[in-house]
Amino acid sequence: MELQDQKPVVLITGCSQGGIGHALALEFAKKGCHVVATSRSKKTMKDLENDPRFFLHELDVVSDESVKNCVEHVIEKFGRIDVLVNNAGVHSVGPLAELPLSAMEKTFNTNIYGPMRMVQAVVPHMAARKKGKIANVGSVSTTLPAPWAGVYAASKCAFHSLTDTLRLELRHFGIDVINIVPGDVTSNIGNSAISNYNQMPELKLYKPFEEAIKERTNLWKTSKTTPTEVFAMDTVAAVMKKNPPAWSTTSNIGKFTISNYNIMPEWNLYKSFEEAIKERAKFNQTSKSTPTEVFAKDTMATVMKNNLPAWFFSGRYSSIAAILYPFLLKILF
Numbered sequence: 532m533e534l535q536d537q538k539p540v541v542l543i544t545g546c547s548q549g550g551i552g553h554a555l556a557l558e559f560a561k562k563g564c565h566v567v568a569t570s571r572s573k574k575t576m577k578d579l580e581n582d583p584r585f586f587l588h589e590l591d592v593v594s595d596e597s598v599k600n601c602v603e604h605v606i607e608k609f610g611r612i613d614v615l616v617n618n619a620g621v622h623s624v625g626p627l628a629e630l631p632l633s634a635m636e637k638t639f640n641t642n643i644y645g646p647m648r649m650v651q652a653v654v655p656h657m658a659a660r661k662k663g664k665i666a667n668v669g670s671v672s673t674t675l676p677a678p679w680a681g682v683y684a685a686s687k688c689a690f691h692s693l694t695d696t697l698r699l700e701l702r703h704f705g706i707d708v709i710n711i712v713p714g715d716v717t718s719n720i721g722n723s724a725i726s727n728y729n730q731m732p733e734l735k736l737y738k739p740f741e742e743a744i745k746e747r748t749n750l751w752k753t754s755k756t757t758p759t760e761v762f763a764m765d766t767v768a769a770v771m772k773k774n775p776p777a778w779s780t781t782s783n784i785g786k787f788t789i790s791n792y793n794i795m796p797e798w799n800l801y802k803s804f805e806e807a808i809k810e811r812a813k814f815n816q817t818s819k820s821t822p823t824e825v826f827a828k829d830t831m832a833t834v835m836k837n838n839l840p841a842w843f844f845s846g847r848y849s850s851i852a853a854i855l856y857p858f859l860l861k862i863l864f
């Protein structure tokens with residue numbers, strides 16, 4: 532059934548009460564949208580149950596069947612999805628050398644493959660109408676290398692990268708892609724991180740650091756966190772814009788992350804669809820590419836040093852990163 536009214540239909544993942552997804556659901560509803568609020572169990576969205584602005588659906592983003600079932604029901608009920616918000620995510624706290632691979636897989640499955648599963652299920656419907664918006668919830672952790680949060684940060688780095696590529700690839704189909712970058716927003720994420728941590732095997736090498744590791748999950752309990760409602764208000768305002776920004780955030784730490792993103796020369800890729808793809812394929816074939824032997828010689832000389840640098844750069848494009856990286860480190864640490 533195609534809805535007769537023009538109110539946007541917004542599908543949000545991970546809407547359990549107390550988290551960002553729940554606050555986004557309330558804010559989109561306030562702005563007059565039809566909100567499909569989803570979570571793994573309807574019990575976690577009980578407060579939305581009798582509110583006609585919400586259509587509640589159970590959805591586990593790591594399950595093909597669950598995603599297919601949910602998207603089919605939404606299309607059946609509303610006839611379209613105008614906005615997809617990929618918000619569901621998990622944190623995984625622990626030292627990389629001891630974190631069980633199963634915990635790493637769960638983090639990557641939820642934070643990367645989950646939203647990609649949603650994208651692949653929803654995009655055909657949006658592309659058919661040449662219209663839609665996808666808001667992916669990333670994280671400031673991508674630019675803040677911190678111990679005990681390596682897997683989570685890696686998953687969000689991959690997600691940022693996928694989001695930026697999706698923006699280029701989906702533009703042709705009239706679909707806007709927005710990277711939402713929270714940093715220290717009040718939610719349940721610390722509680723679920725500690726409960727995941729408590730299910731892991733006892734630490735060995737890192738046992739003496741256990742208190743510091745657990746402390747990482749308290750990051751969201753300080754008074755300095757951005758209130759969920761404030762974050763949701765700014766995020767919804769950005770997503771609802773006619774021309775939404777590529778990246779959006781509220782917190783100060785997030786704003787710093789975005790300012791770095793904005794100096795990247797992304798506009799070079801915004802050519803026509805096919806031209807951009809061909810161009811990307813030729814990237815490493817220009818006369819300006821660094822010869823492999825030069826790169827190997829520089830790398831060898833660096834690796835043999837007594838005091839190794841944290842990062843090593845050689846090559847034309849790497850020099851941009853080389854300039855930015857020490858500058859970032861100086862500011863942050």
Ligand SMILES: NC(=O)c1ccc[n+]([C@@H]2O[C@H](COP(=O)([O-])OP(=O)(O)OC[C@H]3O[C@@H](n4cnc5c(N)ncnc54)[C@H](OP(=O)(O)O)[C@@H]3O)[C@@H](O)[C@H]2O)c1
Binds near residue numbers: 670671
């Ligand atoms: N809070 C912050 O400061 C912050 C900072 C950077 C990024 N983020 C990102 O913001 C997003 C929302 O997190 P939050 O802070 O609001 O944490 P949260 O309160 O723990 O919410 C996470 C939501 O994701 C859901 N979820 C987990 N695994 C799922 C799965 N397999 N399928 C469907 N839903 C699943 C959770 O459901 P259950 O209730 O069933 O577990 C919950 O509804 C996440 O992507 C997170 O990485 C948050």
